[in-house]
Amino acid sequence: MWYDEKKLTGNTQLLSGLPKYIDDSDAFIVVLSQNSCKSSWVQDEYGYARNLMDKSKLSAIIPIVIDDCELPGFYNNYKWLDCKEGLTPSSFFDILTALYGSSENMREERDVYVSYSWREKERNMVNAVFKQLKRKQYRLIGDACNQSKYDDNERIRRIMNTCGAFAGILPYRAEDTCTTSIYILDEIRQALNCGLPGILIADSRVKDLDDFTYPILRIENPENIKDDVLLSHINKITAKRPKTPHVFFATNLDRERRMINEFIRNLAGVVTATRCILGEDINNGGLQLQIIDRIRNAYVMIADITGNAKCIKCKKIGKSEKDKDFRFNTCIEAGIARGAGTDLYVIAKEPRKSPPFMFRDMEVRHYSDDTTLLAIVHKILRDYRRSVL
Secondary structure, three states, X not given: OOOHHHHOOOOOOHXXXXXXXXXXXXXXXXXXXXXXXXXXXXXXXXXXXXXXXXXXXXXXXXEEEOOOOOOOHHHOOOOOEEOOOXXXXXXXXXXXXXXXXXXXXXXXXOEEEEEOOOOHHHXXXXXXXXXXXXXXXXXXXXXXXXXXXXXXXXXXXXXXXXXOEEEEEEOOOOOXXXXXXXXXXXXXXXXXXXXXOEXXXXXXXXOOOOOOOOOEEEEOOOOOOOHHHHHHHHOOOOOOOXXXXXXXXXXXXXXXXXXXXXXXXXXXXXXXXXXXXXXXXXXXXXXXXXXXXXXXXXXXXXXXXXXXXXXXXXXXXXXXXXXXXXXXXXXXXXXXXXXXXXXXXXXXXXOOOOOOHHHOOOOEEEEOOXXXXXXXXXXXXXXXXXXXX
């Protein structure tokens, strides 16, 4: 997130500095009010962003209305988001989904992790492989191209472990000593370490691929690739049993929490391209064992251990205040995640209290209201983004 008042330094020239930062952005949020609608700066920034949209260099322009203002005519083509009542859980969720897209990616699929070049001049071979992989009805998964850094092997490993196979597309680069992308070579090694079956498609000029055990198709002319040859090679993928990656959210399932829980369920879908499972989704026999299995195999688990200080039932049976500070069942589920080695994040509503003993070596993220809860969940899930290609 870039905001000029906080990010611009004292020596920045506005006319040249602002366009540069808009160029580097994935999306453009404009806050509309009685004052901003009259601002020539806001109009100029919007005009520059609109030009980038027309050139497909910006993914979205998102207008947010914060008071009763008369919208300029050029916003008639956009659905604006209503924040006149402030930043509520509903309005904040609408902003996030406008940034990420719909939650339709939550369905279970045959996911193949694809390692490929992001350079435009190398897209022909990439597009040809994508076309044939999709023809075989695979869903293509990759690292998010807007991650702040690549050298996080743990993040790449997590994403690969949600997939059932791997495909590496290696371009030729005369300027590199290894004649191809070092990042793609690194991802091939990681895929092998994860035990993923897979294939490689490489420009024939790429050298030193003999150490890899994946079958290799060498392309003589990347600008003219025969579909039948490519499809025959893709048929060599022996994908493991399709994985069903999911986020497990352990929380209070009482009726009054349904709306915020549904927001979080959908937020997990749009950010991670996976399903989000809550305890209420498991309603067949062997409930306890099914919950344990879902926690053990989760992509990541978030546990809201907030208790219910107004629990009349607890008071009736003589439970202590400490038991009411934190939800007993959620703490058990979080303990299962710790024992299984599942990535676990613990959150709780303020006021801050010392957490149960098993979580005192962990950071407990506290929230004051449901909007802050959504923001914390979003921040956690950002590191688990998967791009559907």
